[in-house]
Amino acid sequence: MANGAWPRGVTEDGSRDPRPDADLQPAWLYTADGRRFLDFGAGIATSSLGHGHPHLVKTIAEQAARVMHVSNLYRVPQAEELAARHVAASFAESVFFCNSGAEANEGMVKAVRKYHAETGHPERFHMICFEGAFHGRTLAMLSATGNEKYLAGFGPPVQGFDHVPFGNMNAVRDAIGPHTAGIMIEPVQGEGGVRPADLRFLKELRAVCDEFGLLLALDEVQTGMGRSGKLWAHQWAGIEPDVMSSAKGIGGGFPLGAILAKEKVAKYLKPGTHGTTYGGGPLACAAGNAVLDVMLAPGFLDQVDAVARLLWKGLLDLAQRHPKVIEGVQGAGLLLGMKLRPEILNGEMQAAAVAEGLLTVAAGMNVLRLAPPLIITEAEVTEALRLLDRTCLRMTPSAAQVAAK
Ligand SMILES: *Cc1c(COP(=O)(O)O)cnc(C)c1O
Numbered sequence: 001m002a003n004g005a006w007p008r009g010v011t012e013d014g015s016r017d018p019r020p021d022a023d024l025q026p027a028w029l030y031t032a033d034g035r036r037f038l039d040f041g042a043g044i045a046t047s048s049l050g051h052g053h054p055h056l057v058k059t060i061a062e063q064a065a066r067v068m069h070v071s072n073l074y075r076v077p078q079a080e081e082l083a084a085r086h087v088a089a090s091f092a093e094s095v096f097f098c099n100s101g102a103e104a105n106e107g108m109v110k111a112v113r114k115y116h117a118e119t120g121h122p123e124r125f126h127m128i129c130f131e132g133a134f135h136g137r138t139l140a141m142l143s144a145t146g147n148e149k150y151l152a153g154f155g156p157p158v159q160g161f162d163h164v165p166f167g168n169m170n171a172v173r174d175a176i177g178p179h180t181a182g183i184m185i186e187p188v189q190g191e192g193g194v195r196p197a198d199l200r201f202l203k204e205l206r207a208v209c210d211e212f213g214l215l216l217a218l219d220e221v222q223t224g225m226g227r228s229g230k231l232w233a234h235q236w237a238g239i240e241p242d243v244m245s246s247a248k249g250i251g252g253g254f255p256l257g258a259i260l261a262k263e264k265v266a267k268y269l270k271p272g273t274h275g276t277t278y279g280g281g282p283l284a285c286a287a288g289n290a291v292l293d294v295m296l297a298p299g300f301l302d303q304v305d306a307v308a309r310l311l312w313k314g315l316l317d318l319a320q321r322h323p324k325v326i327e328g329v330q331g332a333g334l335l336l337g338m339k340l341r342p343e344i345l346n347g348e349m350q351a352a353a354v355a356e357g358l359l360t361v362a363a364g365m366n367v368l369r370l371a372p373p374l375i376i377t378e379a380e381v382t383e384a385l386r387l388l389d390r391t392c393l394r395m396t397p398s399a400a401q402v403a404a405k
Contacts, residue, residue: 078288081289089292098279103136106138114273128162188331191222203239225291227371236332304333308336353368
């Protein structure tokens, strides 16, 4: 074992050590051979409470022992409670639970289309989406994403998704026509390169939706559930969407997605119009409640905001010290990206970080994404910055390499 010490919290086969004294550290992952990694990827911004968080583990275990699945033929108190809490904590008046981000987005687009169909405008079924977006991998969400690489080989794209440059208000206005139903946007493009929308741009989108009777549909699958330092990223812009999707962090690693909506939209998505077998099940919703217990506790989001600012400052400092590696720092809250120099490939940098003991996630536009569990401590941020510093040294092209290029 490394340093002769038993890796805390795991057994030899890599599973969690059930000993009550096992000192679990939720931001760390351990391999079967005893190496440990500081997890600044969180399973792609999903394990929001880290790994083995005692409250989440206990809640899931207890719920699993009682009842896991009954279908929504019956009332599910865990789902009712979770929906009520999400309504109380957000703009939403109604919540629909599903199982993933793509599924939540599908339901969100269905809700937008249905709203217009039911209010006398069935011709309005187009969503304005943005270049660089990522909305998931189902057939319709591939079209919403619009990335040629992802669409290739899957037949004709689903109709009704018009793409404009991210952040360009003139292009948005030009794209609005009699068929436009709504605008769909990630407040921070995650997969696309951790690109934050300007807060003023989000405000302008709200205004243009009001002006033309469009619905503002936010994809907060990655940016939501505390990742930005507020429960929902759009709160930084002081706006409210009409409908919003959530997944990733909402279950803390347990599969759970949700559509949150204003009643004027939700009322048309009634039983028989949209449905699910697994969605809103007792186990997933118990997990969702446990996550909210932690995130809504007084001071939790303030702490996320505080460590996020520490990380941001540290990354700016890192970029200054390693200009041959890092071109810039971008993102919001604990969804941050290091834009790398063109000659430094993010996949290679990610591998170099692993070699230093730090897990990160590559994103589009040659960005290395940092999305740690929201429970990370200041000390862990400091440690991550130290490991990134070493990673940058590994990646710094030598004078000879630069001359050869
Ligand atoms: C991950 C992601 C999705 C897709 O979520 P899945 O659970 O993988 O289907 C959709 N939108 C955004 C913004 C995401 O980050």
